[in-house]
Structure formats: structure tokens, C-alpha cells
Amino acid sequence: MLGNEILILPGGGPDPDGFHWKAVDALYSRSLKDVNAYSTVLAVLYYFSGDNTLFARILNLILSMNSIYIAYNILYLLNINSKVTEKAIMLMAFMPNFAIMSIVIRRESLIIFLVTLSIYNFSKYQKYTSKKSLVFSYIFVLLASLFHSGLSIILLPYSLYLILYNSKTMKYNFSWKSIITSLGLSMVFIFILSISGDSLLSKFQNFESVEDIFIHTEVANRGGSGYTIEIATGNSTIDFMLNTPIRMFFFYYPHYLGSGVEFQMFYRFYLVE
Template sequence: MINLKLTEKFFLIILFCSLFTSFLFKSFINNELISNILVAFNSLLILLFIFLSIKNDIAKFLIFIFFLLRVFLLYIDYYGKAIVSILHSGGDTERFYIWGMLISKDLSLMNEITYTRYTDFLGILYWIIGDQRLFSQFINVILGTWSIFVLYKILDLFSFKDSKKLFFLAIYGLYPQNIIFSSILLREGLIQFFFIYSIYFFTKWVMTNDRVNMFKSIIFVLLSSLFHSGMIISLLVYVYIFLFLDVKKNRFNYSLKRLSLFFLLFGMSFAVIANDSSILNGKFSILQTDENNQSLIEKYQSNSGIEEGGSTYLKGYKMNSAVDFITFVPLKLIYFILSPMPYDVRGLGDIIAILIDSSFYYFLIYKIIRSRKIVTTNFRIFPKIFLILFLTVSLGFALGTENSGTAMRHRAKIYPALIMVVVLIESIKQNKKSIWDGSKII
């Protein structure tokens, strides 16, 4: 069992103390020295916390390894750039650092540098702690490790054998993209941290029908969408489920009252977006009108090929009608989730990408297909909910994604939702009627 409240207090305290220490001494001590001291000291505290707070010896060892891998990769990325290049580290990470430092010297630049809220976050962070890139990356290590505790707590909610919990803990903590995004200066680690918290509170809402958990899940989804507007799609899925799922009867209820509320909320959202399309932040510009009155297909064709490169996929596909577009969307979704495809391998880079990324999705989707009867029959509505969540958000990202590298970054944000589908399937298979501790589902 994981004491999540204790975990939250621990990580919040070390973050606050580190920020306060940096703020006090940034003008007197070399910033890189402060960062190394803070990383070393906090690492020792985190390792101690892992050994004291985790009861299961194998889980303790796994989380210990997960944390060390993240710290190791942190130092490789920070000090070894000239020797080895970490996947995803380069263009965006350097821009985030440069823009963050610029904003830290003049906070009014937040209104001018609007690429992403992550630059604002880094600007405020560097204003507090000074030029401490190493420690700013270590914050991602902390959040990545914290996320592992949250996932373990989610697994504690289910009636599982320890071996099953350890299996799911391993495929989350050892997922190479999670390790990378927990170690380099990108926003993905922060986004997934908020998203997995939303899943935790959403799962608790499904279990207890407690509205407090419903509102908490909404808050954490909104926090994740601050750093990438594409995550707002998960909020739409949550709201749909909150409105129509009758958790007492384990079925959807499309009553007139619920439908009226849904259309009211939909109308209000549409009015807000229509009045200020910048809310979409350009992420879904393909769905916005333009001065040339282009059709959806024409807009897609004009946008295609912008990110030309070896990893670009489906670039030879031609669309001449709405039927073509409808046919094309599922292909985009499949390539988004699974690319690079084995038959598109161009060299060692694609083979590595398949091994450290696509193979995890192959495996989880294989588990889902193999257990498809559980997903499609009787009271087994819960795996469907998380499958809808994963596929809907994936589709939103897929429409704006043209290459394998970008797809790998985006799908990593919502990887926990796919794991949850398999978690629910395995719990149903093991327990038949009770999929989580102390709560029957029929």
C-alpha cells in the first residue's frame, strides 16, 4: 500500500525547501554548484523515502531503479551533450531554456514569447532560483518519480495480486519515453504528471461517485492543458462521462435532463471558442475557418508536408472527397499510435524507436485485442471508458501530427490511459465481480 498523502507532503516539502534555498543563495554561490548540491541531497532524501515508505521489497527495488535511471540520464543530458545525444533533447529543450532565461530577466516578455506556457513556467522558475538548468531538469525527475507513486496508488485501488501490480508498475516506470521526459527540459513530464493525477481522481470518482474527486480530476486536466492545449480533449471526454455515466448502475444514462445539460455546456463552449478562436492556440487550426474559405480537406492538404523529413508518414496519400478524409482519419490514428511501422523502417534509428516506444503500444494493444470479449460484453463498461479516453485524445493529436518523432512525444502524454485499459481488463479477469477493493460492480 502507498500512503499518497505522505508522498505528496514529502515531494512538496523538498521542492519548496529547494526553491527557497536557491532563492536565498543564488547571488552568493555559483548556480551550478547549488544545483549539484540540491540534486545530490534531494536524491539521497528520495532514495531514503523510497526505502522507508514502500513495503513490498520488489516494488521498493523497482522504484529505486526507476529513480536512478532518471538521475543518470539527467547527468548524461546535462554534461554529456558533446558525447551522446539523448532522444528528444536538442531543438525544443534549448529553446525552452533560452526563452525561460529571457523571461526570468523581464517577466513582461511572457506576453511576447507565447510558444507555450512551459516557457512562462521556466521564466518564473529561473527568476526564483537563477540560472539553474540542472535543477530545473531535476524537477522533472521529481515529478516523474512522483508520478510512479501515483500510478502505484491507482493500482492499490484494485483487487490485484502483487505480481500484477509489479507488472504494471514496471511497464510504466521502465517505459523509456517516461524516463527520457523525466530527465530532459521538456514539458511532457509535467503534462503527464497532471494527467495521471486526473486519472487517479477520475478512477476514485468511478468507484465512489464522490463529486469532490470529479472536480479534482477536472482541475488536473485543466492544469495539463495549460502546457499543451491538445490535452483539453481529455476534459471533453471526462465531462461527457461525468454527465452520462450512472456509476451506481454501471451504464450510460441519456435522460432528457442530462442531454439538456450536455447541449447547454456544448453551446457555451462553442460560443466562447467562436468568439475567441485563439483559445485553441493554433493546435487545431485545421478545424478553424479562414479568410480563403477552404474546405477541411483543402486545409489538410495545404498543411500537409510542412514537417517534411524522413520520419514523415502518409505523405503520399491523396484526398479528393469527404469520404477520402473520413477514410484517412483512422489511418492517421493508427500511424499516430504505432509509428514508426515495422515495414517503414529506414535504419537503426527506426529500429531503436520501435524497441523503446512502439513495442510498448504493440504489447498493450495486443493484450486488449486478446481480451476483447471482456471489453465488449456485459457490465465491463470501465475498460471502454479509458479506451475511449485514449483513442479520443489520440485522434485529436493525430490530426495535427505528421511524423513519427512528434507522434512519440504526444502519445507518451496519454500513455497512462492505455495502461488503465489493461489494468481494468486484468482486474476483471482475476476478480470477475469485484474489480477494486471493497466495491462490487454488479
């Protein structure tokens, strides 16, 4: 990238190589056996463009740009104040993590695009009671869940909204029927989660307590935030609550506060401009 002498952006870790080579293997073997959904998409793209990652990166960039545009339309539909909308879109557009994911071969750009489309269509249903938009809002979530199964949980708040909110009277309906139906639907989701634990919660299979999560993240030093071990209190629950906001911040703004130049860039983008 240009300007490496000023600031080196972090990459996407080992995942891009994994997605790429699985797609290449699928392309030349003409087999999609044991190939994940995103590598399948890449394999189809490579079929037309060759196994050059440039086109995959361009596709992700286009998807991210469209996600920003759709997000703007969502805020417009919800009648959000123009100044708030402008700042929210600027924050999204210049968020370092979002920018990085837009130029590496990872599934996040496609997932964000599909989820944003889903929210946009659900917002249209909310405003215009368009059944077509409602159907599309569910379809786009289901498509996104092909790339990350945990996204299927978005269907729960959608469904609860449909049960508890009366679009004709524009009021919430907290009757015994709606409450029992909501509880029943929630139980169905919990049941699906319990029987699909291996696929939905595979990263948490070996975690039995908050302490296990805390120890794992500190040892892995994910997000470059391993230094937080210095502020550990000895209580795993308190440490988890204390470190989580810090880790979230460094996940979205990795390596951007390490030097004076980087801090000035951050300051100008978000506090001055």
C-alpha cells in the same frame, strides 16, 4: 549521456531552448509580459536555483516518476488485474518518448503529472463518491490547461459522466433530461472552441482539408516518418488514415528501430522481458 556510442537518444527539438531563454529573460527583466505558463514556472525555479537547466531537468524527472506511481494507483483503484497493471506500468515507464520528455526542458512532464493526478482523483470519486476528490479532479485539469489549452476538453467527458451516471444506483441514467443536458453542455464546449479557435487550434489555422494536413506533415517530415510518402495512394483521405498509425508509432518510438542493436533493445524490453 552515457552510452552515446551504442545509441544516441533524440532531443526535444527547438522547444527546450525557447522555454529556457524566455524564462531567463523573465528572470532578469523581472517581467512576465508575453511569457508562457511553462516559462513562468521555469523562471520561478531559476529564481531559487539560478538559470542552470539541471534543476529543471531533475524536476521533470521527479514529476515523471510520480506520474508512473500515480498511474499504478489508478489501475489499483480500478481493480485492474495485477499482471495487466504490471505490464501497463512497464510500458509507460520504458516508453522512449516518455523517457526523453522526462529529461529535457519541455512542459510534457508537468502536464502528464497534472492530468494523471486529475484522473486519479476522478477515479477516487467514482469509487468512493468523494466530492473533495471530484473538485480536485477539475482543478488539476484546469491547471494542466494553463500549459496546453486543448486539455480543457477533458472536462467534457468528466461532466458527461456526472450527468449520465447515477453513482447511487451505479447505473447510467439515459433520461430526456440527462440527454438534453449533455447535448447542451456539448454545445457549450463547441461554442467555447469556436470563439477560442486562435488559442486552441492555432496549429491548424491554415488547414482546410485532410489533404492540407497530409501535405504539411510530409513536407515537414515530422517524427522522421517522411519516408511514408513512398506508400502514398494518391487519395489524401486514405493516405491520412494509412499514415496516422505509423506516425503515432514513430512518435513514441523514435529512432529505436533503425539498427540491429536498437531492434534488439526494443525486442527485449517489450516482447521478451
